[in-house]
Amino acid sequence: MEITFDGQRVRAGVEARERFYDSRGYGRPRGGTLELAPVEAAHLLFRGDLDSVRDRREDRTLDFGAFLASTAVSEVSFLVYKELRDRGFYLSPVRDGPADTDCEFAVYPRGQGPWDDEVAYRVRAVSERESVPAGELRALVGRAAADGATGVLAVVDEESEVTYLELTEPTVTGETDHDLPGVAGRLLSDRVLVSDPPVALYERAFYGQQVNPDGLVQLSLVEAAYLADSGLLSLEDADDPGAVLRERGRAVEGDRFDRRLRTYSTLRTDGVVPKTGFKFGADFRTYAEVESVDQLGHSELLVRVLPAGHVFAPRDLALDVRLAHGVRKQMVFGLAGDSLVWLAAERLTP
Amino acid sequence: MEITFDGQRVRAGVEARERFYDSRGYGRPRGGTLELAPVEAAHLLFRGDLDSVRDRREDRTLDFGAFLASTAVSEVSFLVYKELRDRGFYLSPVRDGPADTDCEFAVYPRGQGPWDDEVAYRVRAVSERESVPAGELRALVGRAAADGATGVLAVVDEESEVTYLELTEPTVTGETDHDLPGVAGRLLSDRVLVSDPPVALYERAFYGQQVNPDGLVQLSLVEAAYLADSGLLSLEDADDPGAVLRERGRAVEGDRFDRRLRTYSTLRTDGVVPKTGFKFGADFRTYAEVESVDQLGHSELLVRVLPAGHVFAPRDLALDVRLAHGVRKQMVFGLAGDSLVWLAAERLTP
Numbered sequence: 001m002e003i004t005f006d007g008q009r010v011r012a013g014v015e016a017r018e019r020f021y022d023s024r025g026y027g028r029p030r031g032g033t034l035e036l037a038p039v040e041a042a043h044l045l046f047r048g049d050l051d052s053v054r055d056r057r058e059d060r061t062l063d064f065g066a067f068l069a070s071t072a073v074s075e076v077s078f079l080v081y082k083e084l085r086d087r088g089f090y091l092s093p094v095r096d097g098p099a100d101t102d103c104e105f106a107v108y109p110r111g112q113g114p115w116d117d118e119v120a121y122r123v124r125a126v127s128e129r130e131s132v133p134a135g136e137l138r139a140l141v142g143r144a145a146a147d148g149a150t151g152v153l154a155v156v157d158e159e160s161e162v163t164y165l166e167l168t169e170p171t172v173t174g175e176t177d178h179d180l181p182g183v184a185g186r187l188l189s190d191r192v193l194v195s196d197p198p199v200a201l202y203e204r205a206f207y208g209q210q211v212n213p214d215g216l217v218q219l220s221l222v223e224a225a226y227l228a229d230s231g232l233l234s235l236e237d238a239d240d241p242g243a244v245l246r247e248r249g250r251a252v253e254g255d256r257f258d259r260r261l262r263t264y265s266t267l268r269t270d271g272v273v274p275k276t277g278f279k280f281g282a283d284f285r286t287y288a289e290v291e292s293v294d295q296l297g298h299s300e301l302l303v304r305v306l307p308a309g310h311v312f313a314p315r316d317l318a319l320d321v322r323l324a325h326g327v328r329k330q331m332v333f334g335l336a337g338d339s340l341v342w343l344a345a346e347r348l349t350p
Numbered sequence: 351m352e353i354t355f356d357g358q359r360v361r362a363g364v365e366a367r368e369r370f371y372d373s374r375g376y377g378r379p380r381g382g383t384l385e386l387a388p389v390e391a392a393h394l395l396f397r398g399d400l401d402s403v404r405d406r407r408e409d410r411t412l413d414f415g416a417f418l419a420s421t422a423v424s425e426v427s428f429l430v431y432k433e434l435r436d437r438g439f440y441l442s443p444v445r446d447g448p449a450d451t452d453c454e455f456a457v458y459p460r461g462q463g464p465w466d467d468e469v470a471y472r473v474r475a476v477s478e479r480e481s482v483p484a485g486e487l488r489a490l491v492g493r494a495a496a497d498g499a500t501g502v503l504a505v506v507d508e509e510s511e512v513t514y515l516e517l518t519e520p521t522v523t524g525e526t527d528h529d530l531p532g533v534a535g536r537l538l539s540d541r542v543l544v545s546d547p548p549v550a551l552y553e554r555a556f557y558g559q560q561v562n563p564d565g566l567v568q569l570s571l572v573e574a575a576y577l578a579d580s581g582l583l584s585l586e587d588a589d590d591p592g593a594v595l596r597e598r599g600r601a602v603e604g605d606r607f608d609r610r611l612r613t614y615s616t617l618r619t620d621g622v623v624p625k626t627g628f629k630f631g632a633d634f635r636t637y638a639e640v641e642s643v644d645q646l647g648h649s650e651l652l653v654r655v656l657p658a659g660h661v662f663a664p665r666d667l668a669l670d671v672r673l674a675h676g677v678r679k680q681m682v683f684g685l686a687g688d689s690l691v692w693l694a695a696e697r698l699t700p
Contacts, residue, residue, distance in 0.1 A: 075538045128628050157628035158570035159559045188425045209509045220508035278478050278507035281669020319631020326676035
């Protein structure tokens, strides 16, 4: 069986087509013959189904090690391809993504293959050292959705283990809605003290934190700015308390404050109560339905607020997703740019 | 009872000394009278033990709200002071630290006070927005040790909750020791493939990862560089494989590679086996004693490698410590500079 490689594609004859495509979903038929992507050929070499491939450019034969060490195929793509094959999936590299190498795969439902119409996952393979812009993750989700599939980032760590992260653009809404009277506060250096709060402020609507049980509530700057913008908080000597609070917020947090306020306001407007996520290293944890603080349920989401153009380091993503999983919450990134976009990530075992 | 404030200290007479110092550990006696730090006076005002303080500079009286809103006392210090008092501790601000404000406290064992000699914790109060250089955390550990006490960072989040992080400089050693024969590898783009590994390489000494069960081990660059430096790994066409691997490591990771290699080498030399900590968002997880991979125990530490001059953001610290706690490991930072220093952090409930 003569198998040749021209630097882009591996080509084989009709026998290979029957053995590899028809029965096991490798490659694409081209007329009667078979065209294999380099990552598919590497897997056949690895399994011993092929002994070697003849490189037509240099007229030499390449075994598995030599083929993998060449630039023909990325070891990261190979490791993801192999891992998914080991799990019993058939999959094909696709090249409508950001790169013209075999770094993205259409993974078929178990028991199906390239001759069927269904795609279960759209999987992008990256090394743990490769940063990924938020826009590329969103585009992956979009390409997956066009296939009726789930977008997945497969991260290969330095010891060649693969971690799968399922990506979605969720809707974040809740049922919380309270009527509140206005309150007067006093601005400290990075929080606001309300000396005479109505009971509903903390105990029903869950704004702030009680400094002592009979009154005296402190608000975070972001809570205070939202209440001021809603016309519900006044500050001594301030005609425009919202502006005063935003100015203070920017002074202590920079641009991040505006992104957090925007995210906070969107959540509150959509019926969700955000509280600090500090203990989880996040911006907020959220409650979709708060009737009263006494009957508070489990918070559902951890929210990290990021600029829309944020570039994710896979290791930070792994850290957030692992932590959220451990505390039974979903990790959601708020990408704040011209609009606010939610991107959720969670561990997947395909 | 006349209580005056001069911008630095609050002064009160003999009656206050009896009421506040002798029986409840507030302030320091000065002759027959009492000198209170602003944070102590703020707490007495908060509790209603004092109604107001007379500011001698402007001849006006300040109630709790006005005193806290003035620059006399940081709300962050007040919140930590109050939280520790609520937990039943007596404590005194100390000023031998990095700041001349009341941001660091000597906390006495429960049931003891400033008139005893023992200190349980040395607590530094910071806002979640305040970054803390590694050197300051180490100095805090040092000051605590000088008192026979534990160093603690108390972080006040934006909603005024306090998170306590106990800091130590641990010794990190283990019992792992294996004799290995040399091996030959092939450098891929960011890992090394060993086609014919001796069984001991992976199965006993736990280097690398098996790509398939009958052989073929892949090593991470940091593992490969350590083995090459130890004279145990050769690479095709390389006279100095250690240099080749360090060069590749720097190409894919920059300076971070040198810090990680140094940390990896120190751990292996001290009998500890580091493996990737990627799934936990860390550099390494570690095993103190590896006899064989079949009998591998639970890994004990998560290690994050940082430059010696790293400045910690409390939120990142909270994230690491929370994650480590959730997976029953200790979080240890490897501060790599002229020497390698270990700094451990874990959640504390005083």
